[in-house]
Amino acid sequence: MSATLKAYARRLFPQVAALAVILLMVSLAFPGFFKLEIQNGRLYGSLIDILNRGAPVALLAIGMTVVIATKGIDLSVGAVMAICGAVAAACITSGYGLAATLAITLGTGVLCGLWNGLLVAVLDIQPIIATLVLMVAGRGIAQLVTEGAILTFNDPGLIFIGSGSFLGLPMPVVIWLVFGLAVALVVRRTALGMLIEALGVNRRAAMLSGVSTGVLLIAAYMLSGLCAAIAGIIAAADIRGADANNAGLWLELDAILAVVVGGTSLLGGRFSIAASLIGALIIQAINTGILLSGFPPEFNLIIKAAIIVLILVIQSPRAQSAFVWFSRPRATAAGKAGEEAK
Amino acid sequence: MTFKVALASATILAASFFGTASAADLTVGFSQIGSESGWRAAETTLTKQQAEERGIDLKFADAQQKQENQIKALRSFIAQGVDAILLAPVVATGWDEVLQEAKDAEIPVVLLDRTVDAPDDLYLTAVTSDLVHEGKVAGQWLVDTVAGKDCNVVELQGTTGSSPAIDRKKGFEEALAGHANLKIIRSQTGDFTRTKGKEVMESFLKAEDGGKNICALYAHNDDMAVGAIQAIKEAGLKPGTDILVVSIDAVPDIFQAMAAGEANATVELTPNMAGPAFDALEAYRKDGKAPPKWIQTESKLYTQADDPMKVYEEKKGLGY
Numbered sequence: 001m002s003a004t005l006k007a008y009a010r011r012l013f014p015q016v017a018a019l020a021v022i023l024l025m026v027s028l029a030f031p032g033f034f035k036l037e038i039q040n041g042r043l044y045g046s047l048i049d050i051l052n053r054g055a056p057v058a059l060l061a062i063g064m065t066v067v068i069a070t071k072g073i074d075l076s077v078g079a080v081m082a083i084c085g086a087v088a089a090a091c092i093t094s095g096y097g098l099a100a101t102l103a104i105t106l107g108t109g110v111l112c113g114l115w116n117g118l119l120v121a122v123l124d125i126q127p128i129i130a131t132l133v134l135m136v137a138g139r140g141i142a143q144l145v146t147e148g149a150i151l152t153f154n155d156p157g158l159i160f161i162g163s164g165s166f167l168g169l170p171m172p173v174v175i176w177l178v179f180g181l182a183v184a185l186v187v188r189r190t191a192l193g194m195l196i197e198a199l200g201v202n203r204r205a206a207m208l209s210g211v212s213t214g215v216l217l218i219a220a221y222m223l224s225g226l227c228a229a230i231a232g233i234i235a236a237a238d239i240r241g242a243d244a245n246n247a248g249l250w251l252e253l254d255a256i257l258a259v260v261v262g263g264t265s266l267l268g269g270r271f272s273i274a275a276s277l278i279g280a281l282i283i284q285a286i287n288t289g290i291l292l293s294g295f296p297p298e299f300n301l302i303i304k305a306a307i308i309v310l311i312l313v314i315q316s317p318r319a320q321s322a323f324v325w326f327s328r329p330r331a332t333a334a335g336k337a338g339e340e341a342k
Numbered sequence: 343m344t345f346k347v348a349l350a351s352a353t354i355l356a357a358s359f360f361g362t363a364s365a366a367d368l369t370v371g372f373s374q375i376g377s378e379s380g381w382r383a384a385e386t387t388l389t390k391q392q393a394e395e396r397g398i399d400l401k402f403a404d405a406q407q408k409q410e411n412q413i414k415a416l417r418s419f420i421a422q423g424v425d426a427i428l429l430a431p432v433v434a435t436g437w438d439e440v441l442q443e444a445k446d447a448e449i450p451v452v453l454l455d456r457t458v459d460a461p462d463d464l465y466l467t468a469v470t471s472d473l474v475h476e477g478k479v480a481g482q483w484l485v486d487t488v489a490g491k492d493c494n495v496v497e498l499q500g501t502t503g504s505s506p507a508i509d510r511k512k513g514f515e516e517a518l519a520g521h522a523n524l525k526i527i528r529s530q531t532g533d534f535t536r537t538k539g540k541e542v543m544e545s546f547l548k549a550e551d552g553g554k555n556i557c558a559l560y561a562h563n564d565d566m567a568v569g570a571i572q573a574i575k576e577a578g579l580k581p582g583t584d585i586l587v588v589s590i591d592a593v594p595d596i597f598q599a600m601a602a603g604e605a606n607a608t609v610e611l612t613p614n615m616a617g618p619a620f621d622a623l624e625a626y627r628k629d630g631k632a633p634p635k636w637i638q639t640e641s642k643l644y645t646q647a648d649d650p651m652k653v654y655e656e657k658k659g660l661g662y
Contacts (some may be wrong), residue, residue, distance in 0.1 A: 030549060039578055046548050053541050148377045149662055150536070150565070152595060163576060239536040239569055241595075245379070246535040291545035297502045297531035 015262055015278040018311050022282060023047075026289035033292065042165035046288060048173070054284030055172035056081065056231040056248065058277050060255035061262070062180050063113075063224030065276040066187070068259050070220050071200040071268025072120060072127035077228040077255055079138025080112045081248030084232030086145035089153050089242035098157035106229045112138070113225020117218030131221075135252065142244035152241035162237025172234045176277075179230065183223070184273045193271075196220065200268025258283055261311055282311070368623070369399040371419030372428040372616075376407040380593060381613055382430075383661035385455065389428070389616035396620055409433055416440045420447050426466075426623050428616065430454040441465060450626060454615040462635050466626065469619045469637045471611050473506050476641045477513025479609045480588050483643055484558055485521050487586065487606070493557040496546045497529040498539055498570060500562040507531070510562045510590055527555070532566040539566030543573035553579050558586040564596040564608055571604050582606055582646075592644055593662050597654035600646050610642040613660065 026046075027033040036045040060077045067074045087108045091101040112134060119130035145151075153159075164171045187193035198206040199213050207213045228248070236242045256266075262279030264271040286307050290300050313319055370393065374386055386402070393400035401424065403415035409432050419427050420443055427444060429451055431437060441464035444451050453468035484495070497514070500507030511529075518524045528546050532539040539561060547553040553574065559581075561567035567589035574581040581587050581604040589596060592610035599605035622633040644653060 032548070040576075044577075046545070049541075049544055049548065053544075143377070147661075148383050149380045150595070163572070235537060239540060239572065241536065243536060243565075246533070246537065249535075287541075288545060291530055291542055292549050294528055294549065296529070297499060300502070300531070 011263070011272055012275055012278065014315055015275050015282065018261075018314075019278055019282050019285060022285045022289065022307065026285065026292060029289065029293040038168070041168070042170065043168045046292060048170065050281060050284045050288050051173040052170045053288065054280050055176045056235055056251060057254045057258055057283060058176040058280040059179065059227045059231040059234070060224075060251055061258040061276040061280045062176075062183050062273055063220075063227030064252075064255040064259050065262070065264055065271050065273050066183070066196060066220045067127070067224045068256070068264055068266060069196050069200045069268055069271035070217055071203070072217070072220065073131065073256065073266070074116060074221060074224045075128065075131040075252050076112065076116060076134035076138055077224060077231075078248035078250060078252040079135050079142070080109055080225055080228035081232035081235060081251065082142035082242075082244050083112065083138050083145070084109045084229040085236035085242040085247045086142040086151065086244050088158065088233050088236055089151040090145050092153045092155045092158050093151065098155065101158065102233070105233055106226060109225040109227075109229020109232070110222050111225070112228070113222035114218065116225070117221035120221065121214045121217035139244060142242075142247070146242055146244045148244070150241045150243045154240070158233075158237050159240055160237075162234055162240070172238070175230060175234065179227075180273060180277050187273070197269050197271065200271075254283055255280075257308065261308065261315075263315060283308075367397060367399060368426065368627070369401065369422075369424045370426045370428060370620075370623070371401045371403065371415070371422070371424040373403045373405060373412045373415040373419070373430065375412075375430050375432045376405055380662035381591065381611065384613035384657070385430070385615060387659075387661045388614045389454075392614070392616045392620055396624075398620065405432060407432055409436060413440045416444065416451075420444055420449060423447075424449060425627070427451045428454055428619055429465075430615075431456050431458050434459045438464065450623065452619045452623060454619060457636075467619075467622055467633045467635055467637055469615045469622070469639060471639045471641060473509030474513035474516070475638070476590050476609045476611065477510040477515075478517045479513075479641050479643050480510075480560060480590055480607070481514040481517025483607045483609075483645070484560065484586065484588055485517060485524065488524065488557070490523055491557075492523045493586075494525055494527045494550070494555055495558045495560055496543075496550070496556050497526050498532040498542060498559065498561040498566045499529060500531065500534045500566075502531045504534075506534075507562055514560055526560075532561070532569070534563050534565060536565045536569035539569030540573045541569075542566075543570035544577070547573060547577045547579075553577050553585060556585050558588065561587070561589040564589045564591040564593045567605060567608075568595055568599060571599055575604075580604075592642075592653075592657075594654050594657040594660075597644070597650040597657065600644070600650035601654065603646065605646075607643060607645045610640075610644060612639050612642070615639060 033046050036043055064074055084105050088101055088105040091104050116131050116134060119125045120127050161171050166174045195211050195216060198211055199216055203213050235247050258279035259276045261282055262275035264276060286304050290303055372389055377383055390400060405411035412432060416427060427449055437458045437460045441451060441460055445464055450466035452466050455470050457468045457470060499511060530542045532542045550556050559570055561570060567587055571581040571587060574585055579585060587605040588607045590609045592608045596605055596608050618637050622637060
C-alpha cells in the first residue's frame with residue numbers, strides 16, 4: 001500500500017511542485033494572495049477564486065483525460081458547453097423545473113458525446129476531425145437555441161449552481177472536486193482504467209484480448225460530453241445567462257493543455273485524472289496571478305505562454321533524463337561519504 | 343385590334359408602374375454582415391422598421407460573416423437595379439471593384455457602422471459612431487459625477503488590440519486628463535464578455551483591499567459591466583453606490599441593472615444607423631446634393647434618471 005502511495009506521490013510531484021512555485025511567485029507579486037476570510041458564510045480570497053474560476057477547465061480536463069488516454073482528443077467540449085448552457089437557459093426560462101432542466105441539459109451533453117463517439121468508434125474517423133465537426137457546428141446550434149441573444153434567467157436554483165456555496169466552498173468547486181473524485185474512483189477501483197489504457201496503447205491488441213473497445217471509446221466521449229455539460233451549466237449559472245458566442249470559447253485548448261501539463265501523453269495510454277486537475281489549477285493560477293499582478297493586458301498571453309513552455313520543458317523526457325544524469329554523481333558522492341563515515 | 347388593346351393597356355400599366363416607382367417608393371438593398379452579436383440583430387430589426395415607416399422596399403441579404411457573400415449580394419442588387427445600397431462591411435479591404443461597379447451603375451452606396459479602405463468617391467457616405475467620443479462621454483459623466491472628489495477608477499477593457507478597446511480607452515483618458523482627482527488604478531481586458539468581466543472584477547476587488555479602494559468602474563461594454571456588477575455584489579459591496587458603474591453600448595440588460603440602482607450610466611451605441619442613412623439618401627435623391635463623407639451618430643448618455651425600465655421595454659423587442 002505504501003509503495004503504491006509512494007508511486008502516486010512520485011507521479012504527481014512535478015505538477016504539485018509547479019503549482020507551488022507559481023503560487024509562491026504570485027504571492028511575491030501580490031502580498032495578500034494567501035489571505036482567506038469568511039464573508040457571507042463562505043470562504044473568500046484569491047485561492048478560492050483559483051479553485052472557483054478553474055472549475056470549467058477542471059471539469060473539461062476530467063473528460064479530456066479519459067478521451068486522450070484512449071489516444072483520442074475532443075475538440076468539441078467548448079462548443080458543447082455553449083450548447084448545454086443555452087439548453088439550460090432555454091429550459092428554465094420556458095418553465096421547466098430545476099430537476100428537469102438539469103436532466104435535459106446533462107442528457108444533451110451525453111448525446112453530443114455519443115455523436116462524437118459514434119463517429120470515432122463506428123465510422124473510424126480520426127478523433128481530431130470527428131470532434132472538429134461539432135466544434136464548428138456547436139456554436140451555431142447554441143445560437144439557434146438562444147436565437148442569437150444572451151438568454152438571461154433568474155431561477156434561484158440554477159443560479160445557486162454557479163454562485164451558491166456548500167460548506168463554505170463555492171458550488172462549482174464542490175462539483176468539480178466531487179465529480180473528479182467519483183470518476184477517478186470508478187476508473188481506478190475497477191479494471192476500467194486499465195482497459196482504457198490498453199485501448200489507448202493499442203486498440204487492435206486490446207480488442208483481440210477481449211476488450212470491447214467500441215463501447216469503451218463511445219463511453220469515453222460520452223463522459224467528455226457529460227463533463228462539458230456540467231461545465232456549461234456552471235458557466236451559464238455564473239453569469240445568469242447563456243452566451244452562445246463566448247461560453248467555453250477556446251476552453252477545449254485549455255483543457256487539452258491541462259491534461260498535457262498534467263503529464264498525460266497525447267499518444268494515449270497511461271493517464272492520471274488527479275494530475276490533470278492539478279494541471280487545470282496551474283493554468284488558472286497563472287491566469288489569476290496575471291490579473292492580480294496588474295501588468296498591462298498586452299502581456300497576459302506572453303506571460304502565460306512563457307510559464308507553460310517552461311513547465312513543459314522541465315517535464316520533457318530529454319530534460320528528465322538530463323536531471324537524472326546531473327543528479328547521479330552527487331548521489332554517488334553522498335553515498336560514498338556515507339560509507340566512509342561508517 | 344386585340345393586339346392594339348393589349349399594347350395600349352401594357353403601356354398604361356408600364357407608365358403607372360414607373361410613375362409610382364419614381365415618386366416615393368425606393369428600393370434599397372441592405373447587405374448585413376450576419377448575426378454576430380445582439381447589437382447587430384437590433385441593427386437589422388431597426389433598419390427593417392425604418393424602411394417600413396418610410397415606405398422603402400428593403401431587400402435584405404445576410405452574409406453570414408463572409409465578404410464573398412456580401413460582394414455577391416451587392417452584385418445581385420446592382421443587377422436588380424435597386425435605387426441605393428446599404429452596406430455593413432465585414433472587413434475593411436477588398437471593396438474597390440464591386441463599389442466601382444455600383445458607381446458605374448449610378449447606384450449610391452451608404453456604409454453602415456464600419457468604414458472601408460477604398461477611395462471615398464466610390465461611396466456616398468458612411469454612417470458610423472465615434473468610438474473615441476463614446477469613451478469621452480463616459481469619462482465626462484464620471485468627472486461631473488464625482489465633482490472634484492478623489493476617485494480611483496478600475497477599467498475593464500475590450501479585447502486587446504480591437505479598435506473599440508483602443509478608442510474607448512483613449513476617449514475616456516482624454517476626458518479624465520487634467521482632473522488629478524480621478525486616477526485609473528487598474529486596467530485589464532475582459533474580452534467584452536460577461537464571464538471575463540466578472541472574473542477580472544473579482545481580481546480587482548481582491549487586489550484593491552476588498553474593493554474599498556475602488557470608487558468607480560469603467561467598462562468598455564455593458565456585458566462586462568453586468569458580469570462585474572455580480573462580482574461586486576458577491577464581494578459584499580453595493581454596485582452603483584459603493585462603486586459607481588459606467589459602461590458603453592446601452593444593451594437592454596444594463597437598463598434593468600440601472601433600474602435596480604446597480605449601474606449608473608451607459609453611453610448608447612445606437613443600432614439605428616439606417617435612419618440617418620435613409621435621411622441622407624432621400625435628401626440626395628431630392629436635390630442631388632451629396633452629404634458629407636461621414637455622418638456621426640449620436641452617442642447618447644443614459645443615467646438612472648432616464649426611466650431605465652421604459653427604455654428597457656423599448657429595447658427588449660429589438661433582438662439584442
